[in-house]
Amino acid sequence: MAGKRKVHTAEFKLSAVKMITEQKLSVAEVARRLGISENLLHTWKKAHAHKGADAFPGSGHQTPQEEEIRKLRAEVKRLEMERDIPKKSGGVLRQPVELIFAWIEGRKSEWPIVLMCRVLGVSRSGFYAWRSREPSAADTRREQLIDEVKAIHAEVKGRYGSPRIHAELVARGQECCVNFVAELMREAGIAAKTKRKFRQTTDSNHAMPVAENVPARAFDPDQPNAVWVADITYIPTREGWLYLAAVEDLFSRRIVGWSMDQTMTSRLVVDALEMALHRRPTLLGSSRLTHSDRGSQYASEHYQRRLREERITCSMSGVGQCWDNAPMESFFASLKKELVHHEDYATRDQAKASIFEYIETFYNRVRRHSALGDVAPDEYERTYNRTHR
Template identity: 50%
Template sequence: MGKVQKVYSKEFKEEAVRLAQTSGKPIAQIARELGISDSAIHGWRRELAEHGQEAFPGKGHQTALEEENRRLKREVERLQQERDILKKAGEHLLAGKQMKYQFIERYKQEFPVVVMCQVLGVSESGFYAWRKRPVCQHKREDAQLIENIREEFHTHQGRYGSPRIYRELRDGQIKCSRKRVARLMREVGLCAKCKRRRVMTTKRDPIHPVAPNVLNREFRAEAPNRKWVSDITYIPTAQGWLYLAVILDLYSRMVVGWSMSSHCDEELVEKALHLALGRRRPVSGLLHHSDRGSQYTSQAYQLQLEQSGMIVSMSRKGNCWDNAVIESFFSTLKEECASHTLYASHDEARLALFTYVEMYYNRIRRHSTLGYLSPFNYERMGNQPTLRYV
């Protein structure tokens, strides 16, 4: 006759564990007095610590269906844990053991260590051995540098990649290399927002005369107010499109004029030009470049350019590369300011765009073409006049 397995109630197990925790007696002695094995008490302690009130479901007093339901529930919970771990782990799945151990250490209060080890393909013993090893100086420096990188990354709302983060750290007297910053950003999953394609917003009027491409893709200027480029883009909102006309100075890539409206018409670009003229007061001979959109070829706009003594230049038909600088600016603006947000109203979008252009892009954001200086600082270091606020 086979050995009959003893079945103990939930209450018995709980009291046995409580006795082991409070009596002060050795577990082996308590086990002998209760007529059970000391391994049973150790097992019950672990189960109670891991599952709390759900521990000891009581196999001997429930139907097979109830037991199967509990087993399935535990399986679902385990799969949900693994799914959540995989979501957070990201690049750690393809990283070395050190990075996996760091991930486990970081999330050990959120997920069981044993489950994370199984998901990441490392052993528990290896993790605990890693914890006991002293951290080398290089790792400590990396950990501190990662905190500095995270701070700069979030300060700029995820708009900066490793080149600009590196410049921020260097200007803050933090010694590191750009490659090291790039490596650490990859390891912790920090990636700058990517650019997307721009949709055409202007359309040529065949009746209006057009000007030749005088700029001819010479996107460098030796001083401010020598070459301006202009174009229109759109921002989606819950109230419909909000159109934005911008004028850039090619010397510093500074936005010198802008205007926003719910209508993409001549008045939109005229207001942007008025702002630029009022703030910069350019002398005659400034080159103004745009596409062949009807807003720019209109009689009223061309008259303003003529009265200001500007040289008119226009892109060739269907050639966006002839105005590549402002195309690039719009791509950056949309990705960093508008691509992840649907503004509830035109007013909300106006405020966000105004803040981005005037307070962030012109004065703070580092521009790769300018040696990673902001447009404002680039003009200031060149002892050239900047925007006038009147």
């Protein structure tokens, strides 16, 4: 039997390496004792250092039963991959063959190339020919845009979908259509953050007087500070609820006042109003108006007295008519979808700092608003002020 190649089991290899690592014997000494080459031992030691026991998956002699089990497991794995490839490929099967090749290239670490080509109905030789060719101008342009989309998506912390990503690309000098941007985002697995279920916070079950709905869903005043909308929402933290009251200028959709506290009282909404009044001391004569829901905080004498003192007309939504205050609902939905639902606030103070950053550094100054032609509230107001001096 001289010259027959020795086959060592995983257990043998692992035991040999442990003689070096645990018994502190030299490689030469272990090789001499086991009758194997030092080079082989060095190879096993290096593999073990990188992968541990997983470096030796088992290469010893197998019984017929063990060999049959191995073959069955391999077949099950192959069938599972054939099942999963179409699931993961989504709509790529209906795309040009170049996109299928690109999809295969991006997932070659997940499945064998030959298997993906067969399951997706493309030739392996065609795939390798596609991979070896020089990228076309269109391919280069596509990759550049995907990189730009990824950069924008990271800058806005995943808060933009394809319409706002498209607007940002155009603002940066990249000419493209919104449908193409949506396609690129799907291809790259980029999506905007999503929203969760709505929770009701309005308590309109009170005996205090309520006001008429003056705007009647007319949400487009032609000048700043003519109509403000106000509302309250809740923020979950591990310490309990944090309540946020906000005031929004309908003209520019800018949040001009806000207040946060652990209780939902009239003080909360009055503090938000006071901030708005401090920031916008010059209101427009007879047209100034503040609209809210019918909650007890807004119907309270505390809040109503401040409106009277500032000669601001009060308006309130109809019973159960959330659309009467749709712009503020939209702001809260964006806040939850783009920030709150993706955070786990340990304390109320932590939540306050996070929400402050969102409102003052992102929403008012950076975030593109569809109702404003995809510009930020600050920029919209600056443009108006430049043309109405």
